[in-house]
Amino acid sequence: MQNLIDPHTHTIHTHHAYSTLAENITIAAEKRLEAIAITDHFGLQLPWLMDKREYTLENHLKPALMPKYMRDVRVFMGAEVDITGFDGSLAGDEMPLSFFRHPECKTYAEYILATKDVVIASMHYFDGNRSKGIAENTQMYINVLARKGVDILGHPTRCGLAFDWEEVVAAAKSYGKMIELNNATLHSRPKQTDINRKLMELCAKHDAPIAVSSDAHVCFNVGDFGLAMDMLKEIDFPEHLIATRNLAAFETALQNARNAE
Ligand SMILES: [Zn+2]
Numbered sequence: 001m002q003n004l005i006d007p008h009t010h011t012i013h014t015h016h017a018y019s020t021l022a023e024n025i026t027i028a029a030e031k032r033l034e035a036i037a038i039t040d041h042f043g044l045q046l047p048w049l050m051d052k053r054e055y056t057l058e059n060h061l062k063p064a065l066m067p068k069y070m071r072d073v074r075v076f077m078g079a080e081v082d083i084t085g086f087d088g089s090l091a092g093d094e095m096p097l098s099f100f101r102h103p104e105c106k107t108y109a110e111y112i113l114a115t116k117d118v119v120i121a122s123m124h125y126f127d128g129n130r131s132k133g134i135a136e137n138t139q140m141y142i143n144v145l146a147r148k149g150v151d152i153l154g155h156p157t158r159c160g161l162a163f164d165w166e167e168v169v170a171a172a173k174s175y176g177k178m179i180e181l182n183n184a185t186l187h188s189r190p191k192q193t194d195i196n197r198k199l200m201e202l203c204a205k206h207d208a209p210i211a212v213s214s215d216a217h218v219c220f221n222v223g224d225f226g227l228a229m230d231m232l233k234e235i236d237f238p239e240h241l242i243a244t245r246n247l248a249a250f251e252t253a254l255q256n257a258r259n260a261e
């Protein structure tokens with residue numbers, strides 16, 4: 001069982017991460033990964049970014065400007081976009097876009113969703129995010145999964161809210177989206193190991209694809225999947241559902257996510 005793609009890594013663009021794009025790619029090459037995604041935060045973690053500074057936003061890793069391969073590693077330019085509301089709102093939904101390019105995009109969120117190679121939507125915090133119950137929380141994730149351009153539901157357990165995981169997994173499957181198994185969550189929140197194991201068992205039951213990531217905030221953690229892979233082996237997780245096992249599988253999973261209606 002292998003995982004040759006790291007779909008979730010951060011660089012100094014994130015401000016609370018510590019390595020450059022080149023450093024992440026160098027470690028990915030040393031570890032013989034086939035691909036990584038650069039998925040810096042787009043949301044409340046970056047107050048300077050949400051300050052309507054369009055020039056800076058315009059430079060949020062434009063895929064068109066980057067070589068697809070660096071050091072023989074396929075590099076996907078992505079974003080980790082914050083979930084900002086129970087209706088499935090994402091960071092940037094409220095911000096009108098005024099770039100002269102991309103006239104089809106009316107908001108920053110639409111721009112990010114339309115132009116990134118990989119979009120992870122994840123919950124960190126928003127005002128009132130602990131105010132609802134399991135039904136509303138579950139519907140929030142379903143609303144997010146339904147949004148075109150969202151490819152991966154990021155570290156689903158990390159926020160500590162209650163969800164009906166079976167419904168979340170069934171929605172991910174029906175929308176063709178990936179559920180993340182985030183190695184950093186298993187490392188920093190060992191108490192969430194059991195709930196992640198349960199989530200993975202449900203993915204296996206529903207034939208739903210997963211993405212195994214490091215969520216590295218320093219280059220030396222790029223490609224760290226040890227805890228996640230140990231868990232998948234322990235539960236005899238079906239290898240064909242690991243969308244990040246190799247580049248071809250990941251590209252197919254991204255296509256499925258983008259084509260889903
Ligand atoms: Zn995150």
Ligand SMILES: [Zn+2]
Nearest residue numbers: 008010080215
């Ligand atoms: Zn992250």
